[in-house]
Amino acid sequence: MKPARPQRPNRASRRPRLAPEQAGLPARRAALRLLDAVLRRGLALEAALDQAAAGLDKREDRALAHAIAAEALRRLADLDAAIDSATRQRLPDDAKARFVLRIALVQALAMNIAPHAAIATALPLVDGGPRRLVHGVFGTLMRGEARLPEAPQLPPAVADRWRGQWGDHVVDAAQRAISAPPPIDLTLARAEETEDWEKRLHGESLLPGHVRLPAGTPVPATEGFAEGAWWVQDIAASLPARLGGGGSGHALDLCAAPGGKTLQLAASGWDVTAVDISESRLARLRENLERTGLGAQIVAADLLEWEPDAAADLVLLDAPCSATGIFRRHPDVLHRVRPAIIAEAAQLQAKLFDRAARWVRPGGLLVYATCSMEREEGEDQLAGFLDRHGDFAVDPVLPDELPDGVYAAPGGWLRTLPDMLADEGGLDGFFMVRLMRTA
Numbered sequence: 526m527k528p529a530r531p532q533r534p535n536r537a538s539r540r541p542r543l544a545p546e547q548a549g550l551p552a553r554r555a556a557l558r559l560l561d562a563v564l565r566r567g568l569a570l571e572a573a574l575d576q577a578a579a580g581l582d583k584r585e586d587r588a589l590a591h592a593i594a595a596e597a598l599r600r601l602a603d604l605d606a607a608i609d610s611a612t613r614q615r616l617p618d619d620a621k622a623r624f625v626l627r628i629a630l631v632q633a634l635a636m637n638i639a640p641h642a643a644i645a646t647a648l649p650l651v652d653g654g655p656r657r658l659v660h661g662v663f664g665t666l667m668r669g670e671a672r673l674p675e676a677p678q679l680p681p682a683v684a685d686r687w688r689g690q691w692g693d694h695v696v697d698a699a700q701r702a703i704s705a706p707p708p709i710d711l712t713l714a715r716a717e718e719t720e721d722w723e724k725r726l727h728g729e730s731l732l733p734g735h736v737r738l739p740a741g742t743p744v745p746a747t748e749g750f751a752e753g754a755w756w757v758q759d760i761a762a763s764l765p766a767r768l769g770g771g772g773s774g775h776a777l778d779l780c781a782a783p784g785g786k787t788l789q790l791a792a793s794g795w796d797v798t799a800v801d802i803s804e805s806r807l808a809r810l811r812e813n814l815e816r817t818g819l820g821a822q823i824v825a826a827d828l829l830e831w832e833p834d835a836a837a838d839l840v841l842l843d844a845p846c847s848a849t850g851i852f853r854r855h856p857d858v859l860h861r862v863r864p865a866i867i868a869e870a871a872q873l874q875a876k877l878f879d880r881a882a883r884w885v886r887p888g889g890l891l892v893y894a895t896c897s898m899e900r901e902e903g904e905d906q907l908a909g910f911l912d913r914h915g916d917f918a919v920d921p922v923l924p925d926e927l928p929d930g931v932y933a934a935p936g937g938w939l940r941t942l943p944d945m946l947a948d949e950g951g952l953d954g955f956f957m958v959r960l961m962r963t964a
């Protein structure tokens with residue numbers, strides 16, 4: 526009998542085995558690239574993700590990179606305070622060592638990752654930089670049993686800006702709002718099925734046509750998603766289209782993509798024309814219409830140039846904005862939105878608001894909304910608009926249009942802030958107003 530040939534290892538087992546910390550390294554490197562894209566280049570976290578995660582083979586690595594970067598952004602002020610407490614000379618804000626320490630510390634202090642794994646996957650990121658310093662600062666903080674506060678601090682510039690506009694209680698509420706992931710709100714295609722879906726999904730409804738699910742619910746796997754019975758939409762984001770009422774006429778949905786409000790308008794009976802400048806976002810709007818079986822005419826155009834053929838019964842302008850109102854899900858806005866960005870957005874909003882006004886028929890409605898916490902993009906826009914357009918009047922938002930605990934301002938517009946619905950899981954910061962064309 527011939528002696529058995531030693532077996533050739535198959536391809537997979539010939540690959541060198543990676544030590545666990547090396548296996549986790551690509552995701553951490555991507556997290557570092559993401560943090561750099563937001564903090565140094567001012568990009569939105571989601572916009573930077575594809576490039577930062579290019580080369581990651583596994584979906585879990587991409588999700589981990591995103592989770593580390595998002596958590597670091599949520600807790601940046603506290604991570605930096607911890608780092609500063611353990612260094613004799615303050616590390617510059619853009620020092621590589623500070624970036625790497627943020628990545629290591631957020632994992633160990635906020636993400637339940639074992640400190641040895643957090644530092645082992647962080648040190649190679651320092652490349653030629655001060656490894657010993659990073660190791661030393663991390664070790665000092667771990668030995669000192671460093672902790673992060675339960676409610677993260679807002680970056681000082683944001684805290685000052687919001688305190689000046691809304692007061693201390695809103696800053697405190699905003700800090701509490703980012704201490705835990707927000708719940709997931711659904712808008713139902715058929716409001717009359719609210720009780721049914723509330724039971725089937727074990728959710729909680731705060732308004733007809735709305736169901737709230739716990740944070741982290743896996744959306745595509747949840748009953749009703751594939752057949753388009755509902756879509757994900759923060760309850761505050763669902764209010765502007767509700768202000769249009771159930772309709773039987775023609776509605777223009779301006780700045781429509783990815784289409785949460787288009788779906789609502791179509792579902793409540795409007796014949797909708799949805800306009801947006803972004804082809805890629807409109808592709809998502811098309812997918813959403815397909816999934817829900819709802820219909821709308823879609824126009825890809827710059828609203829600073831486009832004109833409709835005829836005036837509409839309802840015009841909804843969900844204007845592009847700083848998006849500071851969605852800081853719970855997009856903590857990057859806390860760091861990259863500066864006063865100049867807000868001022869630039871406000872200029873565009875005023876132009877779009879004026880154009881939208883021309884396309885409302887006499888007696889028709891105009892709803893203006895922004896997902897911003899800034900008066901410049903809300904209350905100030907309305908004041909400027911009313912000065913320029915004597916033929917429009919505020920049509921006040923009524924209590925029965927809103928969930929309990931959310932109130933319109935005395936002037937009839939609605940400003941949602943993080944102290945509203947705080948015990949039920951909160952809501953995004955929005956400004957919205959309904960105007961009627963009187964002449």
Ligand SMILES: C[S@@+](CC[C@H](N)C(=O)[O-])C[C@H]1O[C@@H](n2cnc3c(N)ncnc32)[C@H](O)[C@@H]1O
Pocket residue numbers: 779780781782783784785786787800801802803806826827828829843844845846896
């Ligand atoms: C707040 S988002 C809209 C969200 C959308 N209404 C929804 O409910 O899903 C703002 C939108 O304005 C669009 N936009 C920005 N500038 C525009 C312009 N000049 N003309 C048309 N759309 C524009 C952006 O592409 C973006 O999709």
